[in-house]
Amino acid sequence: MARPAGGVTVRVPAKVNVQLAVGAPRPDGFHDLANVFLAVGLYDEITVTPSDTLRITVTGPDAHLVPRDGTNLAARAAELLAARYGVKDPGVHIHIAKDIPVAGGMAGGSADGAGALLACDALWGTGAGRTELLDICAELGSDVPFSLVGGAALGRGRGEILTPLDVRGVFHWVFAPADGGLSTPAVYRECDRLRAGTAVPEPEATPQLLAALRTGDPVSLAAAVSNDLQPAAVSLRPSLAATLEAGTAAGALAALVSGSGPTCAFLAEDAAAAERVAAALTASGTCRAARVAQGPAAGATLLPG
Numbered sequence: 001m002a003r004p005a006g007g008v009t010v011r012v013p014a015k016v017n018v019q020l021a022v023g024a025p026r027p028d029g030f031h032d033l034a035n036v037f038l039a040v041g042l043y044d045e046i047t048v049t050p051s052d053t054l055r056i057t058v059t060g061p062d063a064h065l066v067p068r069d070g071t072n073l074a075a076r077a078a079e080l081l082a083a084r085y086g087v088k089d090p091g092v093h094i095h096i097a098k099d100i101p102v103a104g105g106m107a108g109g110s111a112d113g114a115g116a117l118l119a120c121d122a123l124w125g126t127g128a129g130r131t132e133l134l135d136i137c138a139e140l141g142s143d144v145p146f147s148l149v150g151g152a153a154l155g156r157g158r159g160e161i162l163t164p165l166d167v168r169g170v171f172h173w174v175f176a177p178a179d180g181g182l183s184t185p186a187v188y189r190e191c192d193r194l195r196a197g198t199a200v201p202e203p204e205a206t207p208q209l210l211a212a213l214r215t216g217d218p219v220s221l222a223a224a225v226s227n228d229l230q231p232a233a234v235s236l237r238p239s240l241a242a243t244l245e246a247g248t249a250a251g252a253l254a255a256l257v258s259g260s261g262p263t264c265a266f267l268a269e270d271a272a273a274a275e276r277v278a279a280a281l282t283a284s285g286t287c288r289a290a291r292v293a294q295g296p297a298a299g300a301t302l303l304p305g
């Protein structure tokens with residue numbers, strides 16, 4: 001389906017967590033993190049056009065999995081912005097062209113929240129500054145501020161307090177979505193269950209990982225990636241072990257679960273190696289698909305016209 005005419009369109013990237021260090025559960029139910037985000041070139045496009053009421057349409061392979069009611073993060077973003085700036089006619093048609101796997105650990109819903117926020121700000125001329133937009137993003141969810149800024153960043157707190165990171169060059173990734181998603185709260189709960197009775201250290205980003213991003217060396221980055229949620233995701237979805245193994249056997253430098261999963265992420269030496277790993281993963285039958293993408297990618301971006 002073509003983009004609805006006469007609207008404002010924003011393109012927003014997916015993310016992979018190259019390090020996800022998870023602290024002990026906090027009294028509010030969240031976990032303190034050292035969350036090293038890298039935006040990657042798989043995108044949702046959000047188009048907003050004026051409408052009498054709030055209306056959501058979705059296209060793309062996973063469209064049937066996306067809620068069309070007020071629980072959609074894009075709808076919540078529009079409502080929060082309208083309430084905060086007293087927008088008189090906040091009716092809006094939000095169209096989501098979805099390419100990011102749903103409930104896949106790649107922040108697809110967060111991308112749509114950040115995209116709708118930026119698009120509605122432009123449509124309504126609310127003139128919200130960067131700080132106000134980031135504040136609304138943090139209210140929408142822990143991953144949403146990063147979807148707005150993109151690039152690479154260290155997320156502290158529950159992931160919403162961002163420090164941009166330097167990255168040299170591009171890293172070549174392969175992403176293997178699974179059939180069916182995983183619930184983020186369920187994966188955090190499983191992580192707590194698996195670690196019950198053990199001392200959980202304060203989460204810290206490792207200097208080796210930050211140095212690998214700065215130098216742009218995929219071999220160094222591969223040696224440093226880690227995800228504390230991976231054992232929990234594999235515990236809830238044991239078939240992920242075979243996907244990770246298939247990517248490693250195909251020559252990936254690193255294989256890890258993306259965030260809360262179940263999408264698996266594979267770091268490759270270069271573009272040609274990424275294509276080979278993707279082909280081998282597809283042939284292995286251990287995942288629904290395999291797609292190459294590069295990171296870092298720009299954050300939420302208004303598209304011309």
Ligand SMILES: C[C@](O)(CO)[C@H](O)COP(=O)(O)OP(=O)(O)OC[C@H]1O[C@@H](n2ccc(N)nc2=O)[C@H](O)[C@@H]1O
Pocket residue numbers: 017020029030031032033035105107110140141142143144157158159184185188259260
């Ligand atoms: C797994 C990650 O994707 C890694 O980037 C994020 O930590 C999840 O971020 P998100 O989907 O934006 O999560 P939110 O919508 O803020 O929270 C959903 C649920 O995930 C759990 N949650 C999330 C973030 C965090 N730092 N600790 C948590 O325990 C909580 O149970 C929370 O109720």
Ligand SMILES: Nc1ncnc2c1ncn2[C@@H]1O[C@H](COP(=O)(O)OP(=O)(O)OP(=O)(O)O)[C@@H](O)[C@H]1O
Pocket residue numbers: 065066067071072073074096101102103104105106107108109110112113143181182184259260261
């Ligand atoms: N715009 C949206 N797109 C997809 N899912 C949405 C959206 N808004 C709300 N949701 C709900 O959020 C759930 C999680 O979807 P999402 O694609 O954001 O997961 P995720 O990529 O695993 O997130 P994260 O990596 O931030 O933990 C979905 O199952 C759906 O019910």
